[in-house]
Amino acid sequence: MTYTFVTLFPNLIEGYFKDSILKRAIDKDILEINYLNPRDYSKNKHFKVDDTAIGGGAGMVMNPQPLFDALDDLKSRNENIHIVFLTPVAKPFVQNDAKRLANKTHIAFVSGRYEGIDERVIEKYADEVFSIGDYILTGGELASLVICDAVSRNIDGVLGNAQSLEVESFETPLLEAPSFSKPKIYEGLCVPSEYLKGNHSKIRSLKLALSEAKTKFFRPEQLIKHNAEQYLL
Numbered sequence: 001m002t003y004t005f006v007t008l009f010p011n012l013i014e015g016y017f018k019d020s021i022l023k024r025a026i027d028k029d030i031l032e033i034n035y036l037n038p039r040d041y042s043k044n045k046h047f048k049v050d051d052t053a054i055g056g057g058a059g060m061v062m063n064p065q066p067l068f069d070a071l072d073d074l075k076s077r078n079e080n081i082h083i084v085f086l087t088p089v090a091k092p093f094v095q096n097d098a099k100r101l102a103n104k105t106h107i108a109f110v111s112g113r114y115e116g117i118d119e120r121v122i123e124k125y126a127d128e129v130f131s132i133g134d135y136i137l138t139g140g141e142l143a144s145l146v147i148c149d150a151v152s153r154n155i156d157g158v159l160g161n162a163q164s165l166e167v168e169s170f171e172t173p174l175l176e177a178p179s180f181s182k183p184k185i186y187e188g189l190c191v192p193s194e195y196l197k198g199n200h201s202k203i204r205s206l207k208l209a210l211s212e213a214k215t216k217f218f219r220p221e222q223l224i225k226h227n228a229e230q231y232l233l
């Protein structure tokens with residue numbers, strides 16, 4: 001998978017790939033990361049990339065010219081590129097999107113800064129537009145990293161242990177059961193005794209009960225939305 005981050009601030013993104021799982025995936029040639037800065041395409045003599053909004057409104061909007069030229073260049077060099085824009089005005093990104101996008105070969109993430117991107121750029125170039133949640137960030141860079149991370153762990157070879165993808169929250173409507181590590185007792189706090197006894201069918205039942213309780217408490221709408229009776233005890 002190749003990712004191209006189209007951003008005015010590549011430095012905000014680079015650090016994330018310098019350690020841990022995604023760095024290992026880059027070292028193994030499973031992932032390749034590129035950057036494209038719209039400022040490098042600006043025809044303005046001061047390399048300006050934004051202007052005030054036509055029709056009024058606070059803040060600056062990213063101009064079409066640098067982004068049109070950057071994205072035309074990118075598309076001319078990469079036939080199968082899938083272009084994703086990040087903005088709070090979009091459908092929310094969910095786990096199914098992460099799994100679906102993992103099948104692409106090249107994704108470009110286009111991040112807006114300031115008050116956003118001239119809508120004509122999105123109209124012309126977006127294959128998809130995502131929000132990562134109902135809050136406003138200072139730009140799309142963090143959102144693009146969130147999506148890139150969630151997609152990458154669904155690509156073969158990125159996670160060490162393929163099993164860890166199997167029973168995760170959002171793979172079913174139920175949130176994942178709590179996990180515990182060693183020691184069995186830490187500062188007087190015990191791991192549930194059923195987890196320790198080694199009876200796998202009893203552990204499964206307890207985990208299901210705990211999943212159900214967590215889901216009812218934190219995300220009750222998940223149970224309603226997915227008609228989750230079938231998953232419950």
Ligand code: ADE
Pocket residue numbers: 086087088130131132133134135136137138139140143
């Ligand atoms: N840019 C600013 N806020 C955002 C959000 N919530 N999701 C995606 N892109 C954004």
